[in-house]
Amino acid sequence: QSVLTQPPSVSAAPGQRVTISCSGGSSNIANNYVSWYQHLPGTAPKLLIYDNNKRPSGIPDRFSASKSGTSATLGITGLQTGDEADYYCVTWDTSLSAVIFGGGTEVTVL
């Protein structure tokens, strides 16, 4: 059971928008930067978002993120079949003195 809670799965049709929530607490999300990853089986995870809402170069603006209080959200617009993957939020937990990942959310394009 992860300290960061994500929905196990979300789905939408091609071209639509999905959002993935990441719920934490005062020792993690509320006071630390949140990052997001896309992970396809058998490949290395890809950094999508860092510093709560910034995209590394090369990440399309279809991916966006926000943070409010103890929760963070990743949004994907213009959903494509290539977006089918597992998505993880991650941050530092000050109480645990550890990097913590959410449990992951599987995105399915219907």
Place this chain on the structure above:
Amino acid sequence: EVRLVESGGGLVKPGGSLRLSCAASGFAFSTYGMNWVRQAPGKGLEWVSGMSGSSPYKYNVVADSVKGRFTISRDDAKNSLFLQMNSLRAEDTAVYYCARVYCPDGVCFSGGAFDIWGQGTMVTVSS
């Protein structure tokens, strides 16, 4: 090309030891914080350990699940990161990735933002 390549995985009996290596190339390895992240079969990503590079802020941290059993280290002269794993348990079975801390424009985000990952090495703990 910026690259990380893990090695050293394999099959080991419970209670045994393994030493994972991560060879870095294409960037100034010594200046970057580095981490190990694992994924057990059918499970999500789990951070294992991380250590600083040559920045003034030094850190060497490990997850509670491996504390006292795993040790992270690095050899900057050989551009290599290591993970010494002792007293291995079945629940340590996973693909182990090394990952570089993301430092855009010289500002590093060590709280889980990793921009370069290796392809992973499989560790299986079984009798």
